[in-house]
Amino acid sequence: MISILTPDDIHSPGWTFTGLTGANKEEAEKPAGAWSPEETVLYMLDKVREGEFYILVPDNETKREVDQLRIMWAAADIAEGRPALSRWHPNWKALYEEYVRDGLAQLE
Numbered sequence: 001m002i003s004i005l006t007p008d009d010i011h012s013p014g015w016t017f018t019g020l021t022g023a024n025k026e027e028a029e030k031p032a033g034a035w036s037p038e039e040t041v042l043y044m045l046d047k048v049r050e051g052e053f054y055i056l057v058p059d060n061e062t063k064r065e066v067d068q069l070r071i072m073w074a075a076a077d078i079a080e081g082r083p084a085l086s087r088w089h090p091n092w093k094a095l096y097e098e099y100v101r102d103g104l105a106q107l108e
Contacts, residue, residue: 015061017030017034021034021074033061035058035059035060043055066104069104070101
């Protein structure tokens with residue numbers, strides 16, 4: 001089964017409010033959790049100046065630790081042969097949620 005993502009499904013890492021995520025809709029207001037494209041670019045440029053190669057752009061909703069766990073899970077999708085974006089797949093969603101709970105608990 002192929003699932004189609006909508007722009008509302010795409011929020012990590014670094015949720016940026018652009019035309020892809022709804023900014024081009026009439027009377028669209030940037031959600032509080034999202035960053036503007038300008039904020040994102042300024043953050044990226046600061047990190048490049050600091051010598052960073054991989055840049056994990058934050059947003060106003062998701063903790064960096066959650067983004068890191070999401071990235072590790074997505075890499076395991078590839079390594080373990082799971083469906084792409086398996087964290088939303090009905091057969092994997094509960095395991096993903098447990099993985100995040102356990103990962104965050106280890107950080108406390």
